[in-house]
Amino acid sequence: MPTYYVKLLKKQKIANDTMAFHWEKPEGFEFIAGQYCKVTLVDPHKTDDQGNERAFSLVHAPYEKDVETATRMSDSAFKQVLKNMPEGTEVKFGEPHGDFTLHQDEAKPAVFIIGGIGITPVRSMIAQATHDQLPHKMILLYSNNTPADAPFMDDLRGYADENPHFTFVPVMTEAKSGEWNGESGLIDAEMLKRHVSDVNVPIYYLSGPPDMVQDMRQMLVDSGVHEDYIKTEEFSGY
Numbered sequence: 331m332p333t334y335y336v337k338l339l340k341k342q343k344i345a346n347d348t349m350a351f352h353w354e355k356p357e358g359f360e361f362i363a364g365q366y367c368k369v370t371l372v373d374p375h376k377t378d379d380q381g382n383e384r385a386f387s388l389v390h391a392p393y394e395k396d397v398e399t400a401t402r403m404s405d406s407a408f409k410q411v412l413k414n415m416p417e418g419t420e421v422k423f424g425e426p427h428g429d430f431t432l433h434q435d436e437a438k439p440a441v442f443i444i445g446g447i448g449i450t451p452v453r454s455m456i457a458q459a460t461h462d463q464l465p466h467k468m469i470l471l472y473s474n475n476t477p478a479d480a481p482f483m484d485d486l487r488g489y490a491d492e493n494p495h496f497t498f499v500p501v502m503t504e505a506k507s508g509e510w511n512g513e514s515g516l517i518d519a520e521m522l523k524r525h526v527s528d529v530n531v532p533i534y535y536l537s538g539p540p541d542m543v544q545d546m547r548q549m550l551v552d553s554g555v556h557e558d559y560i561k562t563e564e565f566s567g568y
């Protein structure tokens with residue numbers, strides 16, 4: 331199984347407690363939008379019981395120049411090493427994996443119901459679909475506490491401007507009144523129906539912390555959606 335040594339190009343804060351890391355794309359590195367890689371630190375100066383490896387979805391689409399990962403920061407040794415990593419440091423990327431990727435049947439809309447950092451694979455899918463001018467209808471319900479907690483809002487607004495088939499619905503659960511005039515509160519069946527006319531038609535994509543993914547799956551099943559039409563990516567560790 332191929333392993334790629336990948337060099338850190340740049341890191342930046344992109345939302346509250348959230349950082350993005352840009353990596354040089356190695357020769358022969360190919361993936362499908364929505365896939366993830368195992369990232370392993372090489373000789374880190376500290377480690378803990380959780381080890382030196384984490385799975386990260388690839389934020390950038392295949393057509394984009396470099397490889398990007400993004401994560402909520404924590405006190406784990408892995409994340410502290412990542413946060414302080416000098417540009418030019420190499421880490422190991424495993425082969426890209428996963429079937430949390432856009433379906434082929436363009437007659438079926440894609441509805442993404444996403445919590446926080448779970449947006450990473452979805453930004454990639456929407457970027458690639460917009461770039462390729464795919465005819466898929468796509469609706470994104472994107473939940474965060476406040477706008478300051480929400481990564482990639484500008485990118486997503488840009489895709490909505492560019493792509494007539496893409497509807498972006500940001501949802502804030504804790505924004506103060508006056509600070510936010512979009513959808514607010516937890517995503518539920520009522521909110522879904524406001525944006526999806528026939529809930530039984532689309533393929534659903536759920537990504538984020540496991541609790542949220544479980545809640546959203548239950549909400550869809552209770553709304554009559556068949557399990558076969560629900561794809562999930564659970565970000566273990568949150």
Ligand SMILES: Cc1cc2nc3c(=O)[nH]c(=O)nc-3n(C[C@H](O)[C@H](O)[C@H](O)COP(=O)(O)OP(=O)(O)OC[C@H]3O[C@@H](n4cnc5c(N)ncnc54)[C@H](O)[C@@H]3O)c2cc1C
Nearest residue numbers: 366379380384385386387400401402404406450565566567
């Ligand atoms: C397919 C996939 C894609 C993913 N993509 C992303 C992504 O794009 N971005 C992203 O941020 N994350 C992603 N994740 C999750 C990521 O791999 C990490 O699990 C997550 O970021 C948490 O890592 P951490 O270092 O902060 O916490 P960890 O150190 O891994 O700890 C995770 C949890 O376990 C607890 N814990 C720590 N040590 C112990 C212990 N010894 N015993 C018991 N509990 C302990 C912690 O309190 C914490 O709640 C993905 C996961 C999967 C499976």
